Amino acid sequence: MAVEILKEKYRGKVGEVVLGATKENGGTRGHTITVGGETALPFLHFEGEIPNRPVVALEVWDINPEWNPCFDDYYGDVYDDAGAWAKKCVEEYGADLIQVRLKGADPDLNDYSPEDCAATVKKVLEAVSVPVMVIGCGKAEKDNTLYNPIAEAAAGENLVMGVAELENYKSVTSACMANNHVVIAQSPIDINICKQLNILIAEMSPAMSSRIIIDPTVAALGYGIEYSYSIMERARNGALQGDKMLAMPMYGNAGFESWRQKEANISDEEQPGWGEQAERGILWEATTAMAYLQSGIDILVMRHPEALKVIKGNIDDLMKDNSY
Amino acid sequence: MIIIGERINGMFKDIAKAINDRDPGPVHEWAKKQEYNGAHYLDINVGPSSTEPVEAMKWLVEVTQEASDLPLALDSTKYDAIEAGLKLCKQPAMINSVPAEMAKMERVFAMAAEYGAEVIGLAMNEEGIPKDADMRVGLAAELVATADAFGIAPDMLYIDPLVLPCNVAQDHGPEVMRTLREIKMISDPAPKTTVGLSNISQGTKNRELINRTFAVMAMANGLDSAIADASDDELMAAVAAARIILDMDIYCDSFVDVFKQRNR
Numbered sequence: 001m002a003v004e005i006l007k008e009k010y011r012g013k014v015g016e017v018v019l020g021a022t023k024e025n026g027g028t029r030g031h032t033i034t035v036g037g038e039t040a041l042p043f044l045h046f047e048g049e050i051p052n053r054p055v056v057a058l059e060v061w062d063i064n065p066e067w068n069p070c071f072d073d074y075y076g077d078v079y080d081d082a083g084a085w086a087k088k089c090v091e092e093y094g095a096d097l098i099q100v101r102l103k104g105a106d107p108d109l110n111d112y113s114p115e116d117c118a119a120t121v122k123k124v125l126e127a128v129s130v131p132v133m134v135i136g137c138g139k140a141e142k143d144n145t146l147y148n149p150i151a152e153a154a155a156g157e158n159l160v161m162g163v164a165e166l167e168n169y170k171s172v173t174s175a176c177m178a179n180n181h182v183v184i185a186q187s188p189i190d191i192n193i194c195k196q197l198n199i200l201i202a203e204m205s206p207a208m209s210s211r212i213i214i215d216p217t218v219a220a221l222g223y224g225i226e227y228s229y230s231i232m233e234r235a236r237n238g239a240l241q242g243d244k245m246l247a248m249p250m251y252g253n254a255g256f257e258s259w260r261q262k263e264a265n266i267s268d269e270e271q272p273g274w275g276e277q278a279e280r281g282i283l284w285e286a287t288t289a290m291a292y293l294q295s296g297i298d299i300l301v302m303r304h305p306e307a308l309k310v311i312k313g314n315i316d317d318l319m320k321d322n323s324y
Numbered sequence: 325m326i327i328i329g330e331r332i333n334g335m336f337k338d339i340a341k342a343i344n345d346r347d348p349g350p351v352h353e354w355a356k357k358q359e360y361n362g363a364h365y366l367d368i369n370v371g372p373s374s375t376e377p378v379e380a381m382k383w384l385v386e387v388t389q390e391a392s393d394l395p396l397a398l399d400s401t402k403y404d405a406i407e408a409g410l411k412l413c414k415q416p417a418m419i420n421s422v423p424a425e426m427a428k429m430e431r432v433f434a435m436a437a438e439y440g441a442e443v444i445g446l447a448m449n450e451e452g453i454p455k456d457a458d459m460r461v462g463l464a465a466e467l468v469a470t471a472d473a474f475g476i477a478p479d480m481l482y483i484d485p486l487v488l489p490c491n492v493a494q495d496h497g498p499e500v501m502r503t504l505r506e507i508k509m510i511s512d513p514a515p516k517t518t519v520g521l522s523n524i525s526q527g528t529k530n531r532e533l534i535n536r537t538f539a540v541m542a543m544a545n546g547l548d549s550a551i552a553d554a555s556d557d558e559l560m561a562a563v564a565a566a567r568i569i570l571d572m573d574i575y576c577d578s579f580v581d582v583f584k585q586r587n588r
Binding site: 191192193195196199200234235238243244245246 | 573574575576577578581582586
């Protein structure tokens, strides 16, 4: 007698979100990227559809980021030129898209004006043809002054803009609403806030509910990765069981978080037993990112080109059909 | 919890009059209102006084579907009326209801199989409503087994343990709770469960309080659905809270609104 393999059936589906816009849709991107659309848990092709592969971005800053010297060989010549930096990420390192972090707008750093920031974004848009994501400097008061000028300057491009937080979601959401961009909704490793924030954004405009990317806040390996992982797992299970307010694609800054940690940065001299620093850092970042692929992430923002290479290979393997 | 909106029923004067005058107004209004308030199905009952139940059911089904896309629960003891209604339903409907009596089960399950309808099965037979849980569960098992013989999966069945008013049959309360728990052990997949919620409070004071208290207690014991008044805001809020406590929905601060608005 044939054995009937039991397969999980899900009622829900993760919504699909399109990033970027080509000329036909009012933008200047060479192509768009669609994320989301899953009807099964990550890479369980035998239980449902994983119609869109997860995509990998590289980060570009608007100031010299003073990263670990191991990045100098890759980005040292372009740290001062966001456009050239973005171009290198796409053409040489194979980034699917670019995330611009407007760190220089920080009042305690270069205090760049909203016009400066909009110009940086324009420059990146001109330098590359892939979809672009833009996030602020992390200080809400300043970031709120940036969103509108940038959203207007890039009107039609269907940017991904962030971040919206529970206590501060209106300015970035209204900038995205008015200019048809996608918003990143960030919650502090908290499923309840994640859901509530999505509801609040959708209440501002029902059309925005299909233009939200969830940032559940990802931690680096060794720094609470299991908390982020389980929150994302819960969100994705909720989405597949029909919870529309959790049925959005997810995003995470795996590179940023990994390279904040001593395990990625400490020199060989200081910790001779930990192995060679550059390789260790790359592995720290790649391992962090791999865990998030398994928990359902749709957009990974990476930093090291070698880690990106590892992850893209990993995605190739995971996207191979395993249905039966 | 799946809410089967109870309001399109000829027992209510406005609906009885609407059926009599063939006036779609009140039916449209209640269809939209119940959908807006979060009902998942709309119960359709022509009422006891209708002299032409088949024609009345056909009219009510068509008129309701003009105002709402929700699936319908066709509620009648006259199976010809239900069958006439099933033919007109735009999407798979629910048959409300059949007792554990062989002749009736044969008629209803054959019809359910033909039209892909779900069925509410009543835990009663020719001898009436049992007093204890064991008898109720026994009748539920008969319903599941007979449905299976007609190729109807257990999870297409909603077993109603049958609720009596708490002021006349107080001792039935704990038996209903136990029945709800044990029905889930009859088969795998288990049949679903439902109740006519407001039966619990017939003739009592403070009906809404009794209804919603019963609803959350029954949910904790495995109740999947109820024929209820979707426009009872406090009831819907209590159900939303119970879903959070039972880990059926992920909590967020707007949990009540999210539950009520899930169909919108």
